[in-house]
Amino acid sequence: MPAIDAASGARAPPGPRPAYPIAADWTPNEIDRAYAETAGLSSEAIGAETEKFRDHYLGRGEPRADWSAQWRTWIRLSIEKGRRDEGTTTQRGDSEAERLADAFEDLAKNGRGSAG
Incomplete structure (x- = not known):
C-alpha cells in the first residue's frame, strides 16, 4: 500500500518498480507477438527479432521492470x-543488390526481368 503524506493526506507516488534481468528462455507472449504482427513483422521476422532482443539483453545483463514495454x-x-535503411533488405532478408542481380540474371537468360 502506498505511503500517505501526513500533512496533506495524499498518497505518495509509488516508488520505482523492481527491475529483473531477462530470462534465458524469454519469448514474447501473445500480446507482444500480436504487437509485432500488427507492426507488419512476419512470423519469421518476429523469431529473428526475438533472438536478437534476448541475446542483446542477456549479453548486457541489463535489468528492466517491464520486458513487454522493452x-x-x-x-x-x-x-x-x-x-x-529502406532498400537495404526485404522481409525475406534479400539485399536490394541480390534482388537486382537476380533480376539482371533473369533478364539475361529470358530477355525479361522477374521483378514487376
Missing part, C-alpha cells in the same frame, strides 16, 4: 531502422 520499443526501433 519489446515494443525494440520492435519500433527495428522498424524505424528498416525505414532508414
Whole structure:
C-alpha cells in the first residue's frame, strides 16, 4: 500500500518498480507477438527479432521492470531502422543488390526481368 503524506493526506507516488534481468528462455507472449504482427513483422521476422532482443539483453545483463514495454520499443526501433535503411533488405532478408542481380540474371537468360 502506498505511503500517505501526513500533512496533506495524499498518497505518495509509488516508488520505482523492481527491475529483473531477462530470462534465458524469454519469448514474447501473445500480446507482444500480436504487437509485432500488427507492426507488419512476419512470423519469421518476429523469431529473428526475438533472438536478437534476448541475446542483446542477456549479453548486457541489463535489468528492466517491464520486458513487454522493452519489446515494443525494440520492435519500433527495428522498424524505424528498416525505414532508414529502406532498400537495404526485404522481409525475406534479400539485399536490394541480390534482388537486382537476380533480376539482371533473369533478364539475361529470358530477355525479361522477374521483378514487376
